Amino acid sequence: MNAAIRRESPGKKKFYKVLERVTESVFFLCAAAAVLALSVILIFLFIQGIPALREIGVWNFVTGTTWQPSGNKFGILPMIVASLLATFGSALIGGFIGLMAALLLAEVAPRFLANVIRPLIDLLAGIPSVVYGFFGLMVVVPLIIQLFGGTGNSLLATIIILSAMILPTMVSLSETAVRAVPQAYREGSLALGATHMQTIFRVTLPAAKSGVLNAFVLSLGRAIGETMAVILVAGNRSTMPTSILDPVRPMTANIALELSYASGLHAEALYATGVVLLCFIVVINITAHLVLRKKKEG
Amino acid sequence: MSEVKMSAKDLRLWYGDFEALKTVSLDMNKNSVTALIGPSGCGKSTFLKTLNRMNDLVEGCRIEGDVRLDGEDIFQKGYDLALLRKRVGMVFQKPNPFPMSIYDNIAYGPRVHGIRKKKVLDEIVEKALRGAALWDEVHDRLRKSAMGLSGGQQQRLCIARVMAVEPEVVLMDEPTSALDPISTQRIEDLMAELKKKFTIVIVTHNMQQAARIADRTAFFLKGEIVEAGDTLQIFQQPRDKRTEDYITGRFG
Ligand SMILES: Nc1ncnc2c1ncn2[C@@H]1O[C@H](COP(=O)(O)OP(=O)(O)OP(=O)(O)O)[C@@H](O)[C@H]1O
Ligand SMILES: [Mg+2]
Numbered sequence: 242m243n244a245a246i247r248r249e250s251p252g253k254k255k256f257y258k259v260l261e262r263v264t265e266s267v268f269f270l271c272a273a274a275a276v277l278a279l280s281v282i283l284i285f286l287f288i289q290g291i292p293a294l295r296e297i298g299v300w301n302f303v304t305g306t307t308w309q310p311s312g313n314k315f316g317i318l319p320m321i322v323a324s325l326l327a328t329f330g331s332a333l334i335g336g337f338i339g340l341m342a343a344l345l346l347a348e349v350a351p352r353f354l355a356n357v358i359r360p361l362i363d364l365l366a367g368i369p370s371v372v373y374g375f376f377g378l379m380v381v382v383p384l385i386i387q388l389f390g391g392t393g394n395s396l397l398a399t400i401i402i403l404s405a406m407i408l409p410t411m412v413s414l415s416e417t418a419v420r421a422v423p424q425a426y427r428e429g430s431l432a433l434g435a436t437h438m439q440t441i442f443r444v445t446l447p448a449a450k451s452g453v454l455n456a457f458v459l460s461l462g463r464a465i466g467e468t469m470a471v472i473l474v475a476g477n478r479s480t481m482p483t484s485i486l487d488p489v490r491p492m493t494a495n496i497a498l499e500l501s502y503a504s505g506l507h508a509e510a511l512y513a514t515g516v517v518l519l520c521f522i523v524v525i526n527i528t529a530h531l532v533l534r535k536k537k538e539g
Numbered sequence: 540m541s542e543v544k545m546s547a548k549d550l551r552l553w554y555g556d557f558e559a560l561k562t563v564s565l566d567m568n569k570n571s572v573t574a575l576i577g578p579s580g581c582g583k584s585t586f587l588k589t590l591n592r593m594n595d596l597v598e599g600c601r602i603e604g605d606v607r608l609d610g611e612d613i614f615q616k617g618y619d620l621a622l623l624r625k626r627v628g629m630v631f632q633k634p635n636p637f638p639m640s641i642y643d644n645i646a647y648g649p650r651v652h653g654i655r656k657k658k659v660l661d662e663i664v665e666k667a668l669r670g671a672a673l674w675d676e677v678h679d680r681l682r683k684s685a686m687g688l689s690g691g692q693q694q695r696l697c698i699a700r701v702m703a704v705e706p707e708v709v710l711m712d713e714p715t716s717a718l719d720p721i722s723t724q725r726i727e728d729l730m731a732e733l734k735k736k737f738t739i740v741i742v743t744h745n746m747q748q749a750a751r752i753a754d755r756t757a758f759f760l761k762g763e764i765v766e767a768g769d770t771l772q773i774f775q776q777p778r779d780k781r782t783e784d785y786i787t788g789r790f791g
Contacts, residue, residue: 425631426637428631428635429635429697430637430651431596432631433700433701434621434624434625434626435651436621447638447639448638
C-alpha cells in the first residue's frame with residue numbers, strides 16, 4: 242500500500258489532493274444545504290406568522306381560550322394544552338412500553354424470539370400515519386365509546402394512537418443503547434450474586450440512561466409533530482378539554498384543517514400557530530440537550 | 540492439615556464442540572492461595588469461571604463432572620446461583636467498576652442482598668475500602684464516579700466490592716495484568732492479608748507472582764492439569780518435564 246503510494250507520479254498526487262478538496266467541499270455544501278433549508282423554513286414561518294402575533298398580541302394569542310376565525314377570535318390555549326397533554330401522555334405510555342420492550346429484546350428474550358419480534362416492531366415504523374389514524378377511527382374510537390361512552394374521538398384516542406406511533410422509535414433506539422452497555426458491567430453484577438432482573442434494572446439500564454433519554458426525546462418530537470393520524474382521532478374541537486374523553490384539537494391539526502381555505506388574519510394566525518409549535522419543539526430539544534450534557538459530565 | 544474449601548473432580552467442559560477442559564481435578568484449600576498458571580488458551584479462565592458458574596452465561600457451554608463448595612455439589616438441581624456467587628466472589632482481569640459513585644459500587648452487593656440501612660451500608664463501605672487498602676485515597680470522594688479512578692485504584696475498588704458481600708472464596712483472573720508494579724505490589728500485599736479470611740484462587744501469567752503469593756500452584760496445559768502441588772515443590776522440583784519447561788520459560 243505504502244509502496245504503491247510512493248511510486249505514484251507527481252501528477253497523480255496532485256489529482257488526489259484536488260479530489261480531497263472536492264470531497265471536503267461536497268461535505269460542506271451538503272451541510273450548508275441542511276442549514277439553509279432550516280433557515281428558509283424558519284424565516285418563512287416567522288415572516289408569515291409575526292404579523293398575526295403583532296395584531297392579536299402574543300399574550301392574547303397563547304392564553305386566549307376561544308378560536309373563532311369568523312368572529313375574529315384567535316386564542317390557541319386549548320390547542321397548546323391539547324398538544325402538550327397528547328405529547329406527554331403518549332410519550333409516557335409509549336416510552337414506558339417501548340423501554341420495557343427494548344429491555345426484553347436486548348436482555349431477556351432468547352435470540353430467535355428477539356429476531357422475530359424486532360422486525361415486527363420495525364414494521365410499525367413503516368406504517369403510514371394515515372393508516373394509524375384509520376385504525377384509530379375503526380378500532381380505538383369505537384372501543385372508547387363502548388367502554389366510557391362519549392364521542393370516542395378524544396384526547397384519550399389521540400394518546401393511544403400516538404403511543405403506538407412512537408413505539409418503534411423508542412424500542413429500537415433504547416435497544417441499541419442497552420445493547421451498547423459493556424458486558425463487563427453485567428458480569429460484574431451477576432458475579433456479586435445479583436439476579437438477572439436486579440442486574441438489568443440497577444446496572445444495565447442506568448448505564449444506558451443517556452441513550453434511553455435520547456430515545457425518549459426523539460419520541461416526544463415525533464408525537465408533538467404528528468398530524469394526519471391525530472386529525473382522524475382527536476375530534477378536533479377547539480375548546481378547552483375538561484376530561485381525557487373530550488375531543489381536542491392539537492396545534493398541528495389546527496393548521497392542517499384550516500389552512501386550505503383560510504385567508505387574511507386567519508391564515509396568518511395559523512402560521513403563528515406554527516411558530517408557537519416550533520417554539521415548543523425548540524424548548525424540548527434544548528432541554529434534552531442540557532439534560533444529556535449534564536448526564537455525560539456527571 | 541488444611542481443609543478443602545472447594546474441589547473440582549473429573550471436570551469436563553465444552554464450548555460447543557470444543558473441549559476446553561479435559562477431566563480436571565483440583566482441591567482448593569481454605570485460607571490459602573491457589574495459583575493457576577499455564578500458557579494462553581489452556582483453560583485457566585474457563586476453570587475459574589466454572590467455580591462460580593459464570594460459564595452458565597456462555598451459550599453452548601456444557602459441563603460434566605463435579606464441583607463442590609464445602610462438600611456441596613454446586614451443579615445440583617435448584618442450587619441457588621445468586622447465593623453461590625455471593626459466597627464465591629470474582630475479580631476480573633479488566634477492572635470493571637460500575638458507572639456510578641465509589642460508594643454505590645461498594646454498596647451494590649450488600650444492597651442487592653437486602654441491606655438497606657444507611658448506617659450499616661456506611662460501615663460496610665468503609666470496612667471494605669480499608670480492607671482493599673483504598674480508603675485513604677478515596678474517603679473524601681466517595682460520592683464521585685468510580686470511573687475517575689486510576690486503573691490500579693479501580694481494581695482495588697473491584698476487590699473491595701467483592702469483599703463487601705463477605706464471600707468465602709475469592710476468584711481472581713489475572714487481577715494485576717493491567718496494572719503498574721506499584722499497584723501490583725499493593726494487590727499482592729492485600730492477598731496475603733485476604734487469605735487469612737478467604738480462600739483465594741488466582742490466575743496469573745506472572746511466574747514470580749505465583750511463586751510469591753501462592754501456597755499451592757496448578758499448571759494447566761491444553762485443558763488439562765499437568766501438575767498441581769505446593770508452590771515450592773512446583774517451582775523447585777517439578778515432577779513433569781512440561782512443567783519445568785514452562786516455568787523456566789522454555790515453553791510457548
Ligand atoms: N465463550 C467461549 N466460546 C468458545 N470458546 C471459548 C470461549 N471462552 C474460551 N474459549 C476457548 O476455550 C479455551 C480456553 O480459554 P480460556 O479463556 O479459559 O483460556 P485461558 O487459559 O484463560 O487463556 P488466557 O491466559 O489467554 O486468558 C481457549 O481455546 C478459548 O478459545
Ligand atoms: Mg484467561
